Amino acid sequence: MKLGEGVEQAIHSTLLLAGLDRDGVLPATALAEFHGVSASYLLKHLQALTNAGILASVPGPKGGYRLARAPAAISLLDIVLALEGSAPAFRCAEIRKQGPNPLDSQFFARPCAVNVAMLRAEQSYRAELRKVSLADLRTDPATPLGAAIEARGCAFLEQRQRRSTSTP
Amino acid sequence: MKLGEGVEQAIHSTLLLAGLDRDGVLPATALAEFHGVSASYLLKHLQALTNAGILASVPGPKGGYRLARAPAAISLLDIVLALEGSAPAFRCAEIRKQGPNPLDSQFFARPCAVNVAMLRAEQSYRAELRKVSLADLRTDPATPLGAAIEARGCAFLEQRQRRSTSTP
Numbered sequence: 556m557k558l559g560e561g562v563e564q565a566i567h568s569t570l571l572l573a574g575l576d577r578d579g580v581l582p583a584t585a586l587a588e589f590h591g592v593s594a595s596y597l598l599k600h601l602q603a604l605t606n607a608g609i610l611a612s613v614p615g616p617k618g619g620y621r622l623a624r625a626p627a628a629i630s631l632l633d634i635v636l637a638l639e640g641s642a643p644a645f646r647c648a649e650i651r652k653q654g655p656n657p658l659d660s661q662f663f664a665r666p667c668a669v670n671v672a673m674l675r676a677e678q679s680y681r682a683e684l685r686k687v688s689l690a691d692l693r694t695d696p697a698t699p700l701g702a703a704i705e706a707r708g709c710a711f712l713e714q715r716q717r718r719s720t721s722t723p
Numbered sequence: 724m725k726l727g728e729g730v731e732q733a734i735h736s737t738l739l740l741a742g743l744d745r746d747g748v749l750p751a752t753a754l755a756e757f758h759g760v761s762a763s764y765l766l767k768h769l770q771a772l773t774n775a776g777i778l779a780s781v782p783g784p785k786g787g788y789r790l791a792r793a794p795a796a797i798s799l800l801d802i803v804l805a806l807e808g809s810a811p812a813f814r815c816a817e818i819r820k821q822g823p824n825p826l827d828s829q830f831f832a833r834p835c836a837v838n839v840a841m842l843r844a845e846q847s848y849r850a851e852l853r854k855v856s857l858a859d860l861r862t863d864p865a866t867p868l869g870a871a872i873e874a875r876g877c878a879f880l881e882q883r884q885r886r887s888t889s890t891p
Contacts, residue, residue: 556803556812558724558841566837567818591821595769631840635724644724650735656875663870666860668860672799673726676851683844692836700830707824 556644558635558717561600564592565634566692568601571627573689574590574708579716580619600638607637613719621719626693632684645673724812726803728766732760733802734860736769737777741794741857742876747884748787757879768806775805781887789887794861800852813841 568700575581582684583601587594601620604610611623622629647670666674694701736754743749751769755762771790772778779791790797815838819826834842862869 556724556807557810557814558812560816562813562841563816563818563837570837589822589824590818591823591825592818631837631844632882639724642725644726645730646725646728648728648731650731650758650760651872654757655759656879657759657767658755658871660876662871667736668862669731669738671798672855672860673730675846676799676855679851680844680848681750683847684840687840687844692840694836700833702825703830704819707826711824 559638561596561638562635564590564597565600565604567598568620568625568632569604569622569629569634569689570692571708572610572620572622573693574705574712574719575621575716578718579712580613580617580621580719581712581716582619585711585715586620589715603637603639604634604649604680607633609633609637617717617719619717619719622689626720629689630685631687631692635684637713643674643677645670645677647673726807729806730803732758732765732866733768733772733806734799736765736788737772737790737794737797737802737857738860739876739880740778740788740790741861742873742880743789744880744886747880748781748785748789748887748888749880749884750787753879753883754788756884769878770806772802775801777801785887786826787885787887788828790857794857797857798853799855799860800849803852811842811845813838813845815841 567590571586572581572588578722583598584594586601587597601610605612608623609629610620612618612620649663649667652663652669694704696702696705735758738755739754740749751766752762754769769778773780776791777797778788780786780788791830815835817831817835819835820831862872864870865872
């Protein structure tokens with residue numbers, strides 16, 4: 556089981572965007588530069604986040620991305636599902652229907668016990684991710700790590716954020 | 724996030740093997756036939772299960788596969804990790820080290836809060852899978868579904884299981 560590496564890029568991008576001023580946006584190229592990743596690859600993920608209503612995209616030469624809602628209202632689950640899709644990790648193909656002597660069709664009205672157990676585990680995974688918001692992930696700026704993260708983000712945003720009055 | 728389709732095949736194969744007699748083994752071709760799947764593809768999964776100590780393989784023309792331990796001692800987690808590997812689904816590349824203004828190296832002694840949260844969710848997923856054994860997945864043979872599953876498995880094993888006295 557493997558999540559795409561875009562998940563890490565997406566989470567850290569949204570965390571950086573959480574530091575924008577109210578009227579600020581940040582272009583995809585700046586987000587890619589900050590994280591040292593490919594802009595074209597990141598753009599795909601930013602579009603997925605926009606399609607999922609996590610980011611808002613302001614078009615035009617002064618445009619860019621901002622969060623579409625408050626950091627406390629964006630969970631890790633929202634971001635993972637936006638990038639990876641909402642289909643369960645375990646896809647039951649009902650192989651009990653296959654082979655020379657399949658089970659009678661009457662038994663497929665209810666899901667297979669294997670599928671039920673696999674989905675229950677994934678529900679537990681998703682419930683944990685749902686509990687953690689971008690606001691929770693902000694490190695306390697009173698700690699040395701938190702201060703360093705904030706200083707790094709602020710210095711970058713100071714230089715690169717654009718001011719936009721357009722409604723996304 | 725997606726599990727390989729081999730996971731379903733592996734779980735149902737081990738469930739079928741749980742019905743073997745004490746000295747019985749089943750060749751990979753029979754397991755593939757029962758489930759209507761590719762034998763060469765299934766073989767790869769059976770080898771992974773054998774490497775993980777879930778199956779025992781008896782070589783030779785009368786050989787085949789059997790469970791290496793009791794159904795109650797084989798969990799869904801054992802099977803998933805055997806096939807998918809034990810690396811976490813979220814692989815932290817520490818992208819905070821990248822870009823033109825990376826965080827100072829002193830901060831990487833402790834894992835990133837994003838990684839901690841992602842791993843915590845996966846621990847919860849794994850804990851749920853660890854709770855479910857092959858024994859738990861056996862459907863009560865007193866129910867119509869359980870009786871049908873048992874009859875289907877028994878009829879097939881009756882025909883296709885081989886007797887082996889070799890120690891796997």
